[in-house]
Amino acid sequence: MIELAQRISLISESITLAVSAKANALKKQGVDVVGFGAGEPDFDTPAFIKDAAKQALDKGLTKYTPSPCYPELKAAIAQKFNRENNLPYKPENITTGAGGKHCLYMAFMAVINPGDEVLIPAPYWVSYPEQARLAGGVPKYIRGEQSNGFKITPQQLEAAITPKTRVLILNSPSNPGGHGYAPAELKALADVVVKHPNLIVFSDEIYEKLVYDDFQFVSFATLAPQLIEQTLTFNCHSKSFAMTGWRVGYIGGPKPVIDAINKLQSQMTSHITSFTQPAAALALTDPRGAEIIEQMRQQFEKRGQHMHQRLASLPQIVCVKPQGAFYCFPDVSAYYGRQINGKTITEAVSFSAALLEHNHVAVVPGNDSGFDTHVRLSFATSMEQIDKGIDRIAQFLQTLK
Ligand SMILES: Cc1ncc(COP(=O)(O)O)c(C=O)c1O
Numbered sequence: 001m002i003e004l005a006q007r008i009s010l011i012s013e014s015i016t017l018a019v020s021a022k023a024n025a026l027k028k029q030g031v032d033v034v035g036f037g038a039g040e041p042d043f044d045t046p047a048f049i050k051d052a053a054k055q056a057l058d059k060g061l062t063k064y065t066p067s068p069c070y071p072e073l074k075a076a077i078a079q080k081f082n083r084e085n086n087l088p089y090k091p092e093n094i095t096t097g098a099g100g101k102h103c104l105y106m107a108f109m110a111v112i113n114p115g116d117e118v119l120i121p122a123p124y125w126v127s128y129p130e131q132a133r134l135a136g137g138v139p140k141y142i143r144g145e146q147s148n149g150f151k152i153t154p155q156q157l158e159a160a161i162t163p164k165t166r167v168l169i170l171n172s173p174s175n176p177g178g179h180g181y182a183p184a185e186l187k188a189l190a191d192v193v194v195k196h197p198n199l200i201v202f203s204d205e206i207y208e209k210l211v212y213d214d215f216q217f218v219s220f221a222t223l224a225p226q227l228i229e230q231t232l233t234f235n236c237h238s239k240s241f242a243m244t245g246w247r248v249g250y251i252g253g254p255k256p257v258i259d260a261i262n263k264l265q266s267q268m269t270s271h272i273t274s275f276t277q278p279a280a281a282l283a284l285t286d287p288r289g290a291e292i293i294e295q296m297r298q299q300f301e302k303r304g305q306h307m308h309q310r311l312a313s314l315p316q317i318v319c320v321k322p323q324g325a326f327y328c329f330p331d332v333s334a335y336y337g338r339q340i341n342g343k344t345i346t347e348a349v350s351f352s353a354a355l356l357e358h359n360h361v362a363v364v365p366g367n368d369s370g371f372d373t374h375v376r377l378s379f380a381t382s383m384e385q386i387d388k389g390i391d392r393i394a395q396f397l398q399t400l401k
Contacts (some may be wrong), residue, residue: 034389073301100236116166122370150177173324
């Protein structure tokens with residue numbers, strides 16, 4: 001019997017996996033499941049980006065590349081940050097990784113020492129606490145109240161900072177909350193951060209392009225001059241370019257941290273896949289990229305408005321209107337304590353399991369995001385599916401006794 005390393009016991013298996021495994025099993029049996037679980041766009045990668053990767057393969061770009069990537073990709077990313085985000089990064093301030101997730105993991109490994117505290121506003125993306133723990137960090141949660149649109153306040157942030165605090169994670173627009181911080185709200189958080197020069201902010205901006213209702217996105221590191229030295233800015237091609245499977249992510253940050261991440265990467269994955277690199281660079285530089293993103297954004301906006309309006313009109317369901325990403329995150333806790341076929345709904349996992357079993361709708365329970373009162377529904381699906389799924393949820397709620 002092989003004994004496993006202790007670090008494996010530090011991380012928990014996702015409790016949401018059980019629900020998605022059950023949804024897949026039902027689909028395989030031919031059951032018509034409405035899936036609101038997807039964390040990815042339902043659009044295909046734009047053709048011009050796919051063509052660039054095919055051409056790269058045909059040209060023989062099948063060998064090792066420099067670590068972490070070709071200089072052309074670094075340059076394209078630095079230009080993107082300058083042009084779109086007003087972030088003065090140079091190519092030396094850029095690194096790439098196998099998706100946003102890998103970039104975040106490398107960053108934790110590069111800056112966290114055992115016992116360092118990592119501040120995570122809740123609701124949060126499921127991997128932040130697990131990655132922080134793997135690096136030896138201690139996750140500390142700051143609850144963003146539903147009454148404040150899931151956003152934390154500067155007072156809450158100030159109160160949470162201790163001498164052990166090393167990293168603050170900010171994710172605006174957010175998965176799963178769908179909320180985003182307006183420029184003035186983010187500036188108020190920035191004013192707290194600059195008072196603590198040892199604090200590093202991980203600004204996860206991967207949903208920056210998917211914003212609705214005139215929401216104004218701003219990059220955190222632009223909000224005070226010293227923040228460029230205190231911030232790592234994360235982005236990726238996954239959500240904005242519908243490229244989740246390509247695994248392309250990138251970071252902008254102070255050169256010493258980027259150098260440390262590159263050192264790690266040189267011993268781990270070496271670099272991202274060779275033939276994706278010219279395609280990833282083209283996505284950022286070709287004007288067709290921005291046009292296609294805007295078309296997808298408009299679709300998501302319509303679907304999000306519709307899903308939100310339908311959810312909010314269900315009895316006793318409270319749903320904050322999403323300002324970004326592609327998720328609604330309704331509070332379903334008014335139904336806790338009710339029963340279906342003798343089983344009591346007690347929190348989001350049992351709610352989701354019963355909804356799937358009885359009415360064949362797959363949603364993601366909020367337990368792994370720090371909110372067992374809520375479930376996440378992705379609107380990266382068609383209007384027809386949204387209507388069909390919410391009709392079924394309405395029936396389900398009526399059945400609960
Ligand atoms: C907030 C957030 N950050 C990072 C990621 C990781 O992105 P990627 O798919 O590029 O690894 C996700 C993916 O769902 C996410 O929602």
